[in-house]
Every structure is written in C-alpha cells, then in structure tokens.
Amino acid sequence: MAFISTGYDxxxxxxxxxxxxxxHKYSQYFPPVIAKNFGKWQYHEILEPGVIMHVAESGDKIxxxxxxxxxxxxxxxxxxxxxxxxxxxxxxxxxxxxNNIEFMCSDEETMKKxxxxxxxxxxxxGSKKFPVGGTGACVCNMIHTQGxxxxxxxxxxxxxxVKAVMDVVFKEFSEMNxxxxxxxxxxxxxxxCGAVHCSDIGLVGIHRKPPMIDHEWADQLCEIPLAVxxxxxxxxxxxxxxxxxxxxxxxxxxxxxxxxxxNCYTMCPALxxxxxxxxxxxxxxxxKVANRxxxxxxxxxxxxxxxxxxxxxxxxxxxxxHIIEVYAANARKYERVGDWANRIGWEDFFRxxxxxxxxxxxxxxxxxxxYSWRQTTQFxx
Amino acid sequence: MAKFKTPLLDxxxxxxxxxxxxxxxxxxxxxxxxxxxLDYQIPADTLDDLLGQLELSYKEKETHWKHGGIVGVFGYxxxxxGRYSDQPEMFPGIAAFHTMRVAQPAGKYxxxxxxxxxxxxxxxxxxxxxxxxxxxxxxxxLGTQTPQLEEIFWELTHDLNNDLGGSGSNLRxxxxxxxQSRCEYACxxxxxxxxxxxxxxxxxxxxxxxPYKFKFKFDGCPNGCVCSMARSDFAVIGTWKDDIKIDQxxxxxxxxxxxxxxAGSHAGRDWGPFDIQKEVVERCPSQCMKWDGNALTIxxxxxxxxxxxxxxxPRALRIGDERxxxxxxxxxxxxxxxxxxxxxxxxxxSTEEPYxxxxxxxxxxxxxxxxxxxxxxxxxETMKRLSFQKLLDATEVPAQPCQVKHPRTNPFIFFKxxxxxxxxxxxxxxxxxxxxx
Numbered sequence: 001m002a003f004i005s006t007g008y009d010x011x012x013x014x015x016x017x018x019x020x021x022x023x024h025k026y027s028q029y030f031p032p033v034i035a036k037n038f039g040k041w042q043y044h045e046i047l048e049p050g051v052i053m054h055v056a057e058s059g060d061k062i063x064x065x066x067x068x069x070x071x072x073x074x075x076x077x078x079x080x081x082x083x084x085x086x087x088x089x090x091x092x093x094x095x096x097x098x099n100n101i102e103f104m105c106s107d108e109e110t111m112k113k114x115x116x117x118x119x120x121x122x123x124x125x126g127s128k129k130f131p132v133g134g135t136g137a138c139v140c141n142m143i144h145t146q147g148x149x150x151x152x153x154x155x156x157x158x159x160x161x162v163k164a165v166m167d168v169v170f171k172e173f174s175e176m177n178x179x180x181x182x183x184x185x186x187x188x189x190x191x192x193c194g195a196v197h198c199s200d201i202g203l204v205g206i207h208r209k210p211p212m213i214d215h216e217w218a219d220q221l222c223e224i225p226l227a228v229x230x231x232x233x234x235x236x237x238x239x240x241x242x243x244x245x246x247x248x249x250x251x252x253x254x255x256x257x258x259x260x261x262x263n264c265y266t267m268c269p270a271l272x273x274x275x276x277x278x279x280x281x282x283x284x285x286x287x288k289v290a291n292r293x294x295x296x297x298x299x300x301x302x303x304x305x306x307x308x309x310x311x312x313x314x315x316x317x318x319x320x321x322h323i324i325e326v327y328a329a330n331a332r333k334y335e336r337v338g339d340w341a342n343r344i345g346w347e348d349f350f351r352x353x354x355x356x357x358x359x360x361x362x363x364x365x366x367x368x369x370x371y372s373w374r375q376t377t378q379f380x381x
Numbered sequence: 382m383a384k385f386k387t388p389l390l391d392x393x394x395x396x397x398x399x400x401x402x403x404x405x406x407x408x409x410x411x412x413x414x415x416x417x418x419l420d421y422q423i424p425a426d427t428l429d430d431l432l433g434q435l436e437l438s439y440k441e442k443e444t445h446w447k448h449g450g451i452v453g454v455f456g457y458x459x460x461x462x463g464r465y466s467d468q469p470e471m472f473p474g475i476a477a478f479h480t481m482r483v484a485q486p487a488g489k490y491x492x493x494x495x496x497x498x499x500x501x502x503x504x505x506x507x508x509x510x511x512x513x514x515x516x517x518x519x520x521x522x523l524g525t526q527t528p529q530l531e532e533i534f535w536e537l538t539h540d541l542n543n544d545l546g547g548s549g550s551n552l553r554x555x556x557x558x559x560x561q562s563r564c565e566y567a568c569x570x571x572x573x574x575x576x577x578x579x580x581x582x583x584x585x586x587x588x589x590x591x592p593y594k595f596k597f598k599f600d601g602c603p604n605g606c607v608c609s610m611a612r613s614d615f616a617v618i619g620t621w622k623d624d625i626k627i628d629q630x631x632x633x634x635x636x637x638x639x640x641x642x643x644a645g646s647h648a649g650r651d652w653g654p655f656d657i658q659k660e661v662v663e664r665c666p667s668q669c670m671k672w673d674g675n676a677l678t679i680x681x682x683x684x685x686x687x688x689x690x691x692x693x694x695p696r697a698l699r700i701g702d703e704r705x706x707x708x709x710x711x712x713x714x715x716x717x718x719x720x721x722x723x724x725x726x727x728x729x730x731s732t733e734e735p736y737x738x739x740x741x742x743x744x745x746x747x748x749x750x751x752x753x754x755x756x757x758x759x760x761x762e763t764m765k766r767l768s769f770q771k772l773l774d775a776t777e778v779p780a781q782p783c784q785v786k787h788p789r790t791n792p793f794i795f796f797k798x799x800x801x802x803x804x805x806x807x808x809x810x811x812x813x814x815x816x817x818x
Contacts, residue, residue, distance in 0.1 A: 002420055003528065004505070006535040013455040013531075018538035020583035023484035023554075026572040029492050030562060039561040039570070043696040046645040054563055062563065070399040072523070074408035075500040075509045082493035082500075093496075095489040095513055097558070097607050123403035125394030136646025143516065148438035149401075149431075150464060150480065150523055152446040157438065159401045160393055167396035177649035192714035193516045198611035198722070230757070232717045263717055269448035276442035289611045291603035291618075293664055293689045296610050296722050310439040311389040333652050334643075334664060334689070368719055 031092040033062045033106045049176050050132035051115060063111035064104050067118055067130040068141045068166070068173060071099040072149060072159050080121075080129070088114040098141045098183075100134050131174065139172035139182045139324065143195070147188040147205075153262055154188035155205030155279040161313045162186050165203070168317045169324060179331040179340070182324060183288075190261050198287035200337040201320060202299040208278045210258040211271035215241050219249040222268035230267040232365075233257045259365070280307045281316055285323060286338025297338050302349070304360035319355075326353045347380040383409070384426055385433035389440065405432060408509045422506045423474075423526050430474035431508070431524070434466060445472075452479055452527055454534040458589040460545030461530055477526045478508070481533060482519035482546035484579070487572035487599075488559040489514065495541070502536050517596065518556030518607075519546035544583075550757075551589040555579050557599035558606040565695065566688065567601030568619025568704040569732035575599045577736055578743075591747075592754030592763075602700065603688050609709070609723070614760040615743060616709040616723040619732070621701035624681040625690070631697035632657070632677045643693050661690050706732045708742065710772070711761030721761040724769070726776065728783045742776060749775035770795070 009015055027035065037056035044054045052064045081101060085093040088110055094102045103118070105111050118130040134141050142165065145151065147158030165184065172178060185196040186203040196202030218224065228236045228251070235257035241250045251271065253264075262273045283306065287299030302323075306316045323337075330352060331340035341349045350357045363369035383406070393402045409428035412421065424430070434445050450463030462480040469476035483499070499520070503509060508524030515521040525533065537543050546554035555578060558564070560571030578597060579586070585595075598609030601619045609616035634640045635655060641648065642655045657677070662670045669683035670690065677697075679690075691698045708730055709723030731738050746760065749772065754763045764772050773780055798804045 001422065004420060004422060004532075006532045006539070008531045008535045010531065016539075017455070019456060019544075020587060021538060021542065021544045022580045022583055022586075023576070024486045024495070024543060026487040026490060026562075026576055029486055029490035029495070031490075034490075034562050039567075041561070041563060041565040043565055044644050045641070046648070049649065052644075054565075064563070068399065069513065070401045070404065071512045071514070072401040072404070073511050073513045074404045074411075075503055075511065076408050076411050077404050078496055078500055078511065078513065082496050085493050091493045093491055093493070094559070095491075097489075097518075097556070099513070101513075123394070123400050123407065125391075125400055125403045126396075127394060127400035127403055128397050129399055131397060131399065136643070137649070145516065146512075148435055148444045148446075150446065150478070152444060152448050152464070154444050160439070163393050163396070163398055163400060163402075166398035170397045173398075175649040176646055181646075187714075190714075191716050192720075195516065195608065195612045195714050197714055197720040198608065226756070230717065261716065265448075274443045279442065287611075289605045289608040291605065291610075291687050292692060293666055293687055296605070298720055298722070308442045310442065311392040333647060333660065334693075365719060 029092060029094075031062070031090055031104055031106075033060050034104070036060065037062075046135045046176070049138065049174055050135055051111065052135060060106070062104050062106055063108060064102050065111060065115050065118060065132060066096070066100050066102050066134050067132050068134055069095070069099045069101045070159065070163070071144065077129070084114070084117065084130075088117070098134070098143050100141050101130070131170070133174040136176040137178040137180055138174075138176050139169045139178060139184060141173070142166060142184045142186055144186040145188045145192075145194040151188060153191065153266060153273075155207045155262075155274065156188050156281050156308050157310065158186055158188045158194070160310055161203065161281070161316060164312045164317050165320055168321045172324065172328075178324075178328055180334050180336045182327070182337060184320070191266070196284065196287075197298055198289045198296060199299050200285065200287065201323060202284040202287060203316065203320070204282050204284060206280060206282050206305065207260040207262055207273050207275065208280070208305065209260060209273070209275050210235070210253050210255045211262070211265055211273040213251055213253065214270040214272070215243045215248060215250045218251050218268070218270040221270045222251075224249060224251060224268070227251060227264045227268035227271065230263045232261065232263065233259060236264050276308070280305050281313075282306075283316075283319060283323070286336075286341050288336050288338055293334065294336070294339050294342075299338075301361055302353075302355055304358060323353055323355075345380055383432070384429035385436060387432050387436040390432060390436050402432075405510065412509060417504070419505050422529055422532075423508065423524075427474040427478070427508045427524060428510065430466075430472035431478070431510070434468060434472045434475060437468070437471075450479075452530060454530050454545070457545065457587045459548040459551050459587060462548055464524075475524065478524040479527065479530065481507075481522040481525065481530070482515060482548055482554065483522060483537065484544045484546045484554055485514060485518055485520050485556075487555075487557045487575040487579075488562055489518075490559075490562070498541055502533060502541070506533050506536075517546070517553050519554045545587070547586045549589045550591045550593050551587065551595070552582050552585040552591070553594050553596045554586070555597040555599070556607055558601050560599070560601040564601060566604060566691065566700060568621055568700055569601065569706055571599040571601045571617075571619070573734065574617065574732065574736055574739070577734065578740070581740065585747075591751060593757045593759050595747075595760065603686055604692065609712075611712050611722055612714075613712055613723070614710060615746070616712060617706045617732075617739065618709065619704065620686055620707050620729065621704045622729060623701040623703040625679050625684065625701060626699040627677055627679065628697050628699075629676050632694060635694045635697055640694070640696055644695050661693050664689055704732065705729050708739075710746065711759070711764050713759045713761045717757070718762045718765065721765075724764075725784050726772070727778055728781065742778075745776045746772070768795075
C-alpha cells in the first residue's frame with residue numbers, strides 16, 4: 001500500500017484548510033415534485049404496506065416506497081441503493097429517522113415496478129435486501145446502537161439481537177395489523193445512544209456485576225475524582241491500596257450500592273465491567289414520544305433480565321413476540337402499548353402476558369421511585 | 382475466501398430481515414476482488430478481521446473494543462471517535478478502527494451523486510462499512526486508521542463541500558423531521574431551521590466548550606417523528622394557535638366509508654366500519670369535539686393539539702394557520718440522574734426566518750448552563766439541581782401554568798429577598814421588646 005495524499009500537509013495543517021461549513025443545504029436533494037410542492041401537501045394515504053401516496057394542493061402526487069434497512073450498511077449496499085434510485089427515482093433517495101430507506105417516484109406504474117424490484121432482491125443467505133413495509137399500524141424498524149460491532153461499553157450486541165427480533169416480527173413489519181404503531185428500540189447499554197427510554201418496547205443491555213478494579217493501572221489510566229463523581233449512587237470512592245509492595249492511589253467500590261450502570265467505566269478504563277456469562281438484556285415497555293391522545297411517556301421495565309444468547313437470542317425474541325401478540329389481541333384501535341397497559345392496569349398486564357412480576361421491577365432509584373409506588377386502595381385482586 | 386470461520390454469525394444470514402452479516406461479507410468479498418483496482422489505504426482484509434473479532438464476541442459474549450482513544454482532525458474537538466481492538470495481534474486489520482461522523486442534510490434526502498462520491502472516499506480510505514445513520518442523525522463512517530483522518534476530512538471538505546458532525550461535550554449534529562418537504566402536518570420549515578441553526582453554531586459543534594453534550598431536534602408537529610421531546614436538550618415542536626380547519630364534506634366521506642381512517646394505516650386487520658364518535662370524538666384528550674351526525678364541531682379554545690383527529694382524518698382536518706413552535710428543554714437518556722422528557726419552557730415562539738427569537742433563547746440557555754452546569758451534566762440535570770425557576774430567570778421567560786403538570790405540593794418556597802418587604806435584615810431587639818426570651 002502506498003500512501004495516497006490528498007494534498008494535505010501535516011506540517012502546515014492550516015494551508016488550504018476548509019472548516020465549519022456544515023452539512024449540505026437540504027433543498028438541493030429534493031426530487032422535482034418535492035421541490036415544487038414544498039409546504040403545499042394536502043393529504044397522504046398508505047396505499048398498501050410500505051407504500052405511501054402524498055397529494056399536493058396542485059394535484060401532484062408522489063409515491064414513496066419504504067423499505068427496512070439494517071443501519072450497519074456497506075458501501076456496496078449503498079451503491080445498489082443508488083442504482084435503484086437512478087433507475088426509478090431520478091437519482092434521489094432518503095433515509096428516515098428509524099433507519100428505513102425511502103424511494104420516491106411520481107407515477108404509480110413506476111412505483112409498482114420499483115416495489116416489486118425492491119421486494120425481489122436478496123442477500124446471499126436469503127435475507128431480503130429491501131423489505132417493503134414499516135408504515136401505519138405496524139411493528140416499525142428498530143433504532144439501535146453499535147453493540148459488539150463497534151462499541152467499548154456494551155452489555156449486549158445490537159445488530160444481532162435486532163436482526164433476530166426483526167426476523168420474528170417480520171410479518172408485523174410487512175402488514176399493518178397492530179392496534180397502533182409499535183416502535184421497538186435497542187440500546188446495548190444504559191447509556192442508551194439509541195434512546196430506548198420512550199419506546200413501545202425498548203431492549204436495553206445491562207450488566208449485573210460491579211466493576212473489577214485494576215489497581216495496577218487505576219491511577220495511571222484515570223482521573224480518579226472523575227470516576228468517583230460519575231457514580232450516581234455514591235458507590236465509588238478514592239482509596240490507597242497495597243499493590244506489588246507499594247501504596248498506590250486507586251478506587252474502592254461499595255458493591256451493595258452499585259447498580260452496574262458502568263458510568264464509572266466510561267470515565268475510567270481501569271474499572272472493566274463486562275461479564276459474558278451474566279450480562280444481558282432488560283425489556284422495557286409502554287413508552288412513547290408522540291403527543292397523540294396521551295402524553296409522551298417513559299418505558300417501564302417488565303422483564304428485569306434475559307441472558308445474552310447469541311447468535312439468535314431465542315428467549316429475548318420469544319418474549320418480545322409474546323408481548324406483541326398479547327397487546328395486539330387485547331388493545332383497542334389507536335391504543336399504544338403503554339396506553340393499553342395503563343387502561344387495563346399493570347395487574348392485568350402481568351396476568352395477560354404471564355410475565356413474572358418481581359421485586360426487581362419496583363423502582364428504587366432516587367425520588368422518582370416514590371412516584372411509581374401506588375398510593376391508593378384502588379387496585380385489582 | 383473468508384479469513385476466519387464464523388459459524389455463529391453465519392446463523393444471522395438466514396431469515397427475512399436484511400442481514401448485516403451478509404452485507405459485511407459482501408463488502409469483504411468486494412475488497413478481496415478489488416474490481417476498481419484501488420490501492421486500499423487501510424488493510425484490504427479489515428472486514429475479515431472485524432467479522433473474526435465479532436465472532437469471538439459472539440462466543441465470549443463480551444466486546445473486544447478498547448476503551449476510547451483520543452484522535453481527531455486539527456482544530457476540531459469532535460467528529461472523530463477513536464476505536465482500537467483489544468486483540469490487535471489476532472485482528473491486525475482492525476487494530477485501529479475509528480469512526481467519523483459526517484454531517485447529514487436535514488431530512489436525510491440525498492442524490493446518488495453525493496452518495497457515490499462518499500462511497501468512493503470510504504472505499505479507498507476506510508473499511509467500506511457505515512451506519513446510515515447514527516442515532517443522533519449523522520452519516521457514520523465506521524472504521525479507518527489515524528493517518529487517513531485528515532485525508533478524509535480534506536476530501537470531504539474540498540471535494541464534497543461537506544463537514545464532520547459533532548461528538549463530545551459540544552453541540553451534537555442537529556436533526557429534523559422531513560417537515561414541509563413531504564408532510565401536511567408540518568407547522569414550520571423544520572429542515573430550514575435545522576440547517577440555519579447548524580450553520581449558525583458551527584463553532585459550538587466542532588469545538589467542545591460545554592459541560593456535556595447538547596442536542597437540538599426539530600419536529601414539525603406534536604406527532605414527534607424525530608423524537609425531539611425524548612432525545613434533545615432543546616426540542617422545537619411545531620404547533621398552532623388558531624382553529625383546526627374542517628372540511629365537513631370530507632368528514633362525511635370518512636363517516637360514510639369513502640376514505641379510509643388514519644390514511645389507511647390500519648388496513649391489515651378488520652376493525653369494522655369507522656365510528657367517528659368512538660374513534661375520534663371520545664378519544665379526544667380534552668373532549669373538545671362533537672359530532673351530531675351531520676357536522677363535526679371543535680371547541681378550539683379547549684383543543685390541546687394532540688393531533689389524533691387530524692391523524693385519523695387527514696383529508697378532512699388540517700392544522701391551523703397561526704403557526705409557530707413550542708420549546709421543550711432538558712430531555713435525556715437515563716445516564717446519570719435518570720431519564721428525562723423535555724419540559725415546556727416557551728409555549729409558543731415564532732418560527733420565521735432568520736429565527737432570531739429562537740437563537741436568543743438558545744444563547745441565554747447556554748450562557749446559564751455553561752456558567753452553572755457541572756462536568757458531564759446535561760441541561761435537564763442542571764435544571765433539576767438548580768430549579769426550573771433559575772432557568773426562567775436566565776431566559777427571562779415568564780412563569781405560566783402550561784409549564785407544570787400541577788403546582789407544587791409543598792410550601793417550601795424560595796422567595797427572593799426583594800419580594801419580601803424589608804428583605805432579610807431584621808431587628809432582633811425590636812422583636813425581643815415584643816417577645817420575652
């Protein structure tokens with residue numbers, strides 16, 4: 001390999017440098033129909049799962065075919081997306097917030113060819129490259145984080161469990177048979193880069209053991225006060241220990257105060273926390289972000305721990321599928337998972353789903369815990 | 382020929398959902414074949430090593446990425462995240478495997494020319510693996526080595542006229558819903574506000590000077606498709622003040638079954654005929670609608686703009702014309718103090734270009750937070766620690782009932798000294814004249 005220089009000279013970093021230019025202006029990538037009817041859209045209709053027609057005041061129409069994407073995506077795949085967009089969509093394409101890809105065209109005939117083409121393409125191994133769906137009252141594509149593919153703090157993988165879950169709810173992604181949209185999300189640790197805290201069903205990687213303390217390296221690798229300050233339960237304190245016959249500055253952890261968030265590890269690499277056999281996933285349900293009918297809400301933990309079972313996480317997928325099935329069979333039209341649980345009451349949620357309620361599901365984190373306990377004699381036997 | 386056997390990962394190649402394993406293998410095969418005869422600037426087998434390490438993680442159920450590593454491009458404090466394998470002898474092709482965040486256009490529309498150019502850069506100088514997109518919204522280029530960072534930045538800025546995104550304790554890359562480009566619910570031009578503010582605050586985005594990260598997100602309506610209320614420190618959510626526009630003939634068309642409710646979103650199941658009373662009127666959270674069998678009436682003064690009726694009958698009901706946005710601040714994920722949703726700060730603000738009112742508000746919030754915020758404290762946590770009142774003082778926003786779910790339930794009120802006649806200086810001698818010890 002010979003280094004190919006662009007012209008950048010490390011000795012003169014400022015020479016010819018361009019900075020602070022930001023992103024491209026959004027409007028230069030509008031398909032012509034979008035540019036023409038900007039701000040003048042009148043209504044939309046989902047013609048079939050994954051296909052949306054938007055109609056403008058001018059009478060112009062645009063047909064969008066939405067396909068699920070795996071957010072971890074190769075450039076070979078992106079180039080194939082470009083080929084498709086060049087063939088059917090005048091070279092334009094967009095992505096959604098939830099990792100879907102949207103191909104747009106302005107006539108119905110092209111849309112049908114595009115849709116069939118997208119549905120027909122497969123990766124080696126047989127998975128679909130561009131599954132059409134993800135509209136209306138469906139189980140939507142999952143947003144997720146990096147996991148073992150590219151992150152240093154995960155308690156589980158992300159792409160793998162997402163693939164496994166989406167495989168078992170594929171029918172629900174491709175049809176619109178839910179009472180309301182069901183938004184799934186996965187964060188591979190409680191940092192929640194994937195923000196699962198307001199999802200209908202959120203999966204979050206959790207550790208279950210306090211960190212180990214690498215006394216040999218703590219003082220060299222870490223600003224110890226930062227690790228101490230990072231602990232939300234005051235379990236971490238500075239200390240001096242004997243190591244290799246020497247007194248060294250290090251860290252002490254009160255194990256019974258630790259709830260394994262790993263925030264100290266984020267600040268201090270000498271506190272490794274991952275543990276293959278005991279890390280896993282908690283399931284949280286009933287969150288939402290839309291203001292529709294009810295207020296936005298946090299997801300609540302209904303399964304405290306499911307072990308990591310790569311490559312297909314069978315216990316996790318079975319549990320998620322089961323929650324979705326019970327919800328779909330019992331909720332009213334337009335009722336999100338959390339609205340359904342609130343209406344029937346949590347007693348009935350656990351009765352209907354058969355999930356075990358344990359002390360782990362009772363909040364004990366700070367003052368917010370009290371507000372989740374029940375201060376009334378109204379409950380169901 | 383694959384470098385490592387990956388029996389566990391191979392199991393993720395089957396099933397209908399797009400397989401990231403199959404995709405990575407496809408890219409790896411592309412690099413082996415090297416059809417464009419490129420002089421790859423990072424090892425050609427980098428993705429073989431990635432799959433090898435991932436297989437090891439699947440076996441051991443632990444990650445093999447080392448903690449952090451500070452790398453970047455000259456003059457920026459963000460946009461690049463260092464990543465190193467903790468088994469570099471076993472997997473030399475990913476010994477260093479850094480991430481670059483690339484600023485995406487608002488609403489994530491692209492043309493293929495841009496995408497192909499970006500792919501060409503990443504083919505030559507990176508692993509060929511991306512995230513489309515990262516959680517915050519950037520295009521994420523996944524996996525390159527330190528000497529390539531400046532070269533990639535040079536090509537991005539010179540050849541693509543595009544910048545890096547944010548990381549670290551700075552303004553993170555802002556994100557918007559697709560807004561008025563293709564949505565009839567959008568109450569303002571989310572993409573333009575996102576673009577304008579991103580350009581305005583380039584310095585804050587590239588050079589970390591904040592206590593912690595800060596996110597803007599722009600939702601065109603209360604449906605909240607970019608989740609600004611849950612995922613941004615500063616959420617701008619479109620709203621309106623006047624009346625929902627009703628087309629009574631089209632309401633009847635919904636009632637008569639001519640139009641499918643909710644734009645056809647429930648077509649996958651037989652929910653029976655549309656019942657406007659049950660499905661719309663009775664679901665209205667403020668009970669401000671009536672249907673008399675002939676006409677729908679809305680008591681707009683009591684409407685809380687939840688979007689349900691409009692979502693359900695988009696051809697008959699439309700958002701009002703006196704449009705602006707509600708500002709909610711302080712949302713964050715659970716680390717460290719627990720999750721927070723955004724809280725209403727300003728109920729209605731102008732969304733007209735050049736967005737001066739919004740910028741003024743942002744600047745006041747930042748002045749306060751940069752002064753008072755502790756290291757790694759998100760705005761929401763500073764608010765909790767110091768009080769909502771302190772934020773009101775800092776932003777000069779008046780207190781109003783729409784900012785609370787209910788008034789306080791305790792009488793532990795901090796009055797300001799100048800609110801109480803005479804202030805805190807008191808005359809003990811006079812008191813003792815009235816009261817014996």
